[in-house]
Amino acid sequence: MMKKQLPVLLRRQNSNMTKRQTSRQGYFDRLARRLVQVGFLFLFLFPLLPFIYRQIASQPTPDYASWLLPWDPLLALGNLLKGNSSALILGAPLLLLSLSLVLGRSFCGWVCPLGTVMDLIRPLAFWQGKKLARVKHSSGQRNSRFRYWLLVLVLTGSLLSIKALGWFDPLIIFSRAATAVMVNLLASPQTLERGGLTYFSLLFLAILGLEFWRPRFWCRHICPQGALLSLVTRFSLLNRHVSTACSGCEMCKRVCPMNAISKDAHNTDYTDCTFCLECEAACPEDGIRFGFGALALAKWQPAATSASASKIERRQGNYTAANGMPAQGLTRRQFLQGAVAAAAGLALMPLTRLEQRRIPLRPPGALPEAQFLDICIACQECIRVCPTHGLQASFLQSGLSGLGMPVLVPRLGGCSLGISCTHLCQQVCPVDAILPVNPKDFRIGTAKVEHSLCLAWDQGVKCLVCVEACQYHAAIPHQGRVVVDAGKCVGCGFCESGCPVPGSAIHVVRDDSSTI
Amino acid sequence: MQRITRRQFLAISARLAAALTFIRWFRIQPARVVAASDLPHVCVAEGSDEDTPAQILETALKGLGGIERFVKPGQVVAIKPNATWAYPPRTASSTDPEFLTAVIQAVKDAGAGRIIVMDHCSIEPGADEALRISGIGRVVKDAGVEAIFPDRFNAPKSVYTKIDLPYGRANQKIGVIKAAAEADVRINLAVAKTHNVTKFTMCLKHMMGFLQQPGLLHANLEQGIADLSTPSAIQAQLHILEAIRVRIPYGNYRVCAGPETDITHPHVVTRRNTIVAGVDPVLIDAYGCMHFFNIQPQELTHLLRAYESGCGEIDVETALTDGRVRVFKVGASLPAESESVSTSEGETPESPAPQPTAVYAPGPEVSIPLAPSTGSEAECRPAETIIAPSPLLKTALIPVAAIISGLGLAILNRMRRKLPPAQAQDDEKTIAGSASQTE
Numbered sequence: 001m002m003k004k005q006l007p008v009l010l011r012r013q014n015s016n017m018t019k020r021q022t023s024r025q026g027y028f029d030r031l032a033r034r035l036v037q038v039g040f041l042f043l044f045l046f047p048l049l050p051f052i053y054r055q056i057a058s059q060p061t062p063d064y065a066s067w068l069l070p071w072d073p074l075l076a077l078g079n080l081l082k083g084n085s086s087a088l089i090l091g092a093p094l095l096l097l098s099l100s101l102v103l104g105r106s107f108c109g110w111v112c113p114l115g116t117v118m119d120l121i122r123p124l125a126f127w128q129g130k131k132l133a134r135v136k137h138s139s140g141q142r143n144s145r146f147r148y149w150l151l152v153l154v155l156t157g158s159l160l161s162i163k164a165l166g167w168f169d170p171l172i173i174f175s176r177a178a179t180a181v182m183v184n185l186l187a188s189p190q191t192l193e194r195g196g197l198t199y200f201s202l203l204f205l206a207i208l209g210l211e212f213w214r215p216r217f218w219c220r221h222i223c224p225q226g227a228l229l230s231l232v233t234r235f236s237l238l239n240r241h242v243s244t245a246c247s248g249c250e251m252c253k254r255v256c257p258m259n260a261i262s263k264d265a266h267n268t269d270y271t272d273c274t275f276c277l278e279c280e281a282a283c284p285e286d287g288i289r290f291g292f293g294a295l296a297l298a299k300w301q302p303a304a305t306s307a308s309a310s311k312i313e314r315r316q317g318n319y320t321a322a323n324g325m326p327a328q329g330l331t332r333r334q335f336l337q338g339a340v341a342a343a344a345g346l347a348l349m350p351l352t353r354l355e356q357r358r359i360p361l362r363p364p365g366a367l368p369e370a371q372f373l374d375i376c377i378a379c380q381e382c383i384r385v386c387p388t389h390g391l392q393a394s395f396l397q398s399g400l401s402g403l404g405m406p407v408l409v410p411r412l413g414g415c416s417l418g419i420s421c422t423h424l425c426q427q428v429c430p431v432d433a434i435l436p437v438n439p440k441d442f443r444i445g446t447a448k449v450e451h452s453l454c455l456a457w458d459q460g461v462k463c464l465v466c467v468e469a470c471q472y473h474a475a476i477p478h479q480g481r482v483v484v485d486a487g488k489c490v491g492c493g494f495c496e497s498g499c500p501v502p503g504s505a506i507h508v509v510r511d512d513s514s515t516i
Numbered sequence: 517m518q519r520i521t522r523r524q525f526l527a528i529s530a531r532l533a534a535a536l537t538f539i540r541w542f543r544i545q546p547a548r549v550v551a552a553s554d555l556p557h558v559c560v561a562e563g564s565d566e567d568t569p570a571q572i573l574e575t576a577l578k579g580l581g582g583i584e585r586f587v588k589p590g591q592v593v594a595i596k597p598n599a600t601w602a603y604p605p606r607t608a609s610s611t612d613p614e615f616l617t618a619v620i621q622a623v624k625d626a627g628a629g630r631i632i633v634m635d636h637c638s639i640e641p642g643a644d645e646a647l648r649i650s651g652i653g654r655v656v657k658d659a660g661v662e663a664i665f666p667d668r669f670n671a672p673k674s675v676y677t678k679i680d681l682p683y684g685r686a687n688q689k690i691g692v693i694k695a696a697a698e699a700d701v702r703i704n705l706a707v708a709k710t711h712n713v714t715k716f717t718m719c720l721k722h723m724m725g726f727l728q729q730p731g732l733l734h735a736n737l738e739q740g741i742a743d744l745s746t747p748s749a750i751q752a753q754l755h756i757l758e759a760i761r762v763r764i765p766y767g768n769y770r771v772c773a774g775p776e777t778d779i780t781h782p783h784v785v786t787r788r789n790t791i792v793a794g795v796d797p798v799l800i801d802a803y804g805c806m807h808f809f810n811i812q813p814q815e816l817t818h819l820l821r822a823y824e825s826g827c828g829e830i831d832v833e834t835a836l837t838d839g840r841v842r843v844f845k846v847g848a849s850l851p852a853e854s855e856s857v858s859t860s861e862g863e864t865p866e867s868p869a870p871q872p873t874a875v876y877a878p879g880p881e882v883s884i885p886l887a888p889s890t891g892s893e894a895e896c897r898p899a900e901t902i903i904a905p906s907p908l909l910k911t912a913l914i915p916v917a918a919i920i921s922g923l924g925l926a927i928l929n930r931m932r933r934k935l936p937p938a939q940a941q942d943d944e945k946t947i948a949g950s951a952s953q954t955e
Contacts, residue, residue, distance in 0.1 A: 025929055025933065032923070036919050039919035046908075289933065390669075462713050462737060463737070464712065465731040467712065498731040501735075
């Protein structure tokens with residue numbers, strides 16, 4: 001007995017030493033990961049910087065298109081299914097997928113801005129104490145396959161409408177939330193009536209709330225983007241190797257925020273592991289290494305499985321090639337069930353348009369309304385870049401199916417069809433719901449004067465602000481009153497935004513010719 | 517350490533509050549019209565086609581007692597040209613670039629601490645284009661002065677402030693450009709031209725460019741315009757009416773000023789080579805009405821309202837005889853040469869005011885076509901952007917640096933980790949050895 005225990009004691013001393021060492025290294029690892037995460041977070045927030053800069057320096061600055069959405073593999077796939085291959089021209093989503101084949105789900109742990117926000121806010125749950133740092137999932141339970149179901153649903157849905165994709169893609173959720181926060185907090189004084197935009201980051205807030213309950217709950221159970229990456233990353237070349245030093249203390253399993261470690265601590269579920277390196281730092285035996293190899297296709301084989309074997313004997317073993325493929329997301333039957341369910345659900349989607357009473361004003365170049373509702377993913381990129389802030393996220397005015405999609409509210413700002421606008425809304429659209437048409441060929445609607453409210457018509461005041469604002473000579477002073485030449489009016493709405501009457505006495509109304 | 521008692525704390529708070537109130541009170545104190553009796557209120561300088569705007573301006577300012585009368589060394593000066601429209605100077609839509617350069621130079625020579633040029637440009641085609649075509653952007657850039665041309669939709673809240681109009685009849689509070697309200701001296705550079713609502717735009721109407729939302733004034737436009745020249749934080753100390761070119765026809769002014777305008781047509785834009793400077797905007801506008809547009813000042817409602825609000829005098833005839841308005845010919849006899857402005861009674865009206873007639877009749881100098889030398893549209897035509905390309909792109913290097921350093925740190929850590937496994941392997945061997953030994 002003495003002889004058997006002595007090395008263990010020795011090793012414990014050793015392990016204490018290494019633990020101190022590793023804790024420092026663990027600190028550096030975490031620092032490194034945070035640096036990368038925060039770096040990417042700010043890189044993706046960068047397109048919002050001109051907005052802040054304009055507020056502070058009051059200098060005109062060009063806007064930028066999103067740097068995030070062109071990388072989105074889920075969005076690219078959805079676009080492809082919808083018959084729009086423009087997103088693949090850059091090849092960025094393919095690059096990301098092939099990188100995932102090498103680096104596993106490192107994207108989720110190191111790059112994804114939504115994951116970064118989760119990791120950053122998790123320590124704020126002070127009432128949880130240190131408990132939250134430890135995953136509370138019950139032992140042996142694997143992450144649910146709901147995310148694969150959602151992926152099937154979203155992609156099957158893309159055949160009809162990629163709107164559902166817009167709701168659940170984490171990168172779109174992030175960019176939408178960032179836009180909502182930025183545009184709401186830094187609203188210009190002209191546009192005090194805004195505020196509807198916050199509704200559309202509710203999902204974002206819900207995800208943050210879940211984070212205080214279970215770490216990375218969204219990533220483990222719901223995220224369809226993660227599910228898509230998981231299909232590739234189960235062949236990940238980057239892997240986690242557990243040496244025979246493992247004492248089976250399950251510390252790694254407890255610190256793993258993704259619940260990627262099997263019960264025996266040797267096997268790793270590469271569809272979940274984000275290579276956050278937490279387990280490596282937490283291992284008291286310093287037995288975990290990350291490296292490259294075909295370990296994803298191997299399984300840990302213990303040398304001795306009998307209960308009579310000693311503790312040390314039970315640690316022995318090696319990774320041997322497993323039979324067949326690694327664990328899959330969904331079986332074929334499950335996949336088909338999901339596809340059928342998704343198709344059935346989408347068949348009911350036209351019902352969500354029932355309450356749409358009148359078609360709202362859309363940005364210049366927008367597709368015909370029926371197509372627009374199917375294709376727009378409500379990412380709100382166009383809303384972010386609109387220089388006059390006339391584009392707003394609709395709440396329910398364009399029906400349930402139009403939730404969060406851009407509508408032009410001329411009262412808040414007209415649509416500059418002239419040269420003062422770069423028409424960035426047409427360029428940033430990731431799904432081509434707004435086409436780059438020449439704005440000169442586009443009509444938004446026609447302005448109509450409400451004679452009972454108009455100062456010139458009702459009170460005989462020499463107001464004529466609308467005449468001054470009109471760039472198309474469509475609002476004409478006629479015997480001290482204003483009349484609109486419908487042949488010239490394009491519905492830019494600058495008359496409506498400038499009208500001194502509360503609520504405006506001139507309104508842009510969509511008419512039948514409001515198409516490209 | 518001595519701790520303050522509650523009583524002391526309250527006392528200090530009260531004093532601070534009182535002090536802050538006083539500071540606020542001092543800041544809102546309206547700047548009164550400079551009414552030095554020995555100096556003229558309004559000075560008219562008439563030149564010829566050979567005179568540059570700078571020479572005409574010099575004459576006008578000298579007659580008024582020099583720019584030093586208004587601008588003291590170290591003061592913050594807000595200059596408001598008319599930069600609204602994207603039309604070249606020959607259309608008399610915006611302030612003449614040469615004239616603006618001359619004003620900025622005069623203010624600089626007076627030793628102003630800061631010079632801020634500001635105006636609101638029209639929505640379409642936007643500030644950049646308006647500044648480029650009118651040539652004002654170039655002037656501001658070359659002069660190296662501060663510029664505020666807020667974008668109506670994107671301007672931050674901090675650009676504007678709400679001020680009181682204690683003598684206002686239509687509005688008592690109004691949002692204006694903050695820098696203008698905080699400046700020590702405001703110089704209003706108006707252009708004499710027609711307008712489709714108020715008939716004519718001169719000094720009074722031009723004050724609207726300071727406003728955050730000029731459209732809101734239109735509910736009661738005439739009184740609203742008059743209110744802006746009552747004593748307040750926005751009242752201008754010096755008004756200069758530029759009548760180097762005067763735009764005549766009344767109607768839709770965009771048609772009159774647009775590219776379709778035949779600019780050499782004397783009935784559209786005429787050369788008057790005149791600059792009217794002064795402290796009394798009503799008197800300047802009244803003079804302008806009678807001499808440039810041949811109407812009685814009382815016919816302009818906003819002018820009448822301004823007179824009723826006490827912004828100034830409307831009777832040009834009387835002012836011309838008692839020396840409050842003086843007319844000088846450029847180069848003839850500068851008031852500086854006579855040394856004493858106050859006693860130069862003999863210089864007053866050199867040219868008697870022409871009797872206003874109801875029918876427009878162009879004078880002899882009106883039909884002179886534009887001299888090519890003064891039209892500086894040749895300079896401002898090339899598409900030279902006055903806004904630097906985004907200075908923000910370099911900022912993206914910071915997160916990129918963070919990412920690279922983070923990745924580097926992670927890889928470095930991996931390399932350092934290589935050491936312990938050997939130890940662990942040794943360990944394993946010993947463990948294996950010991951295990952076999954026990955067996």
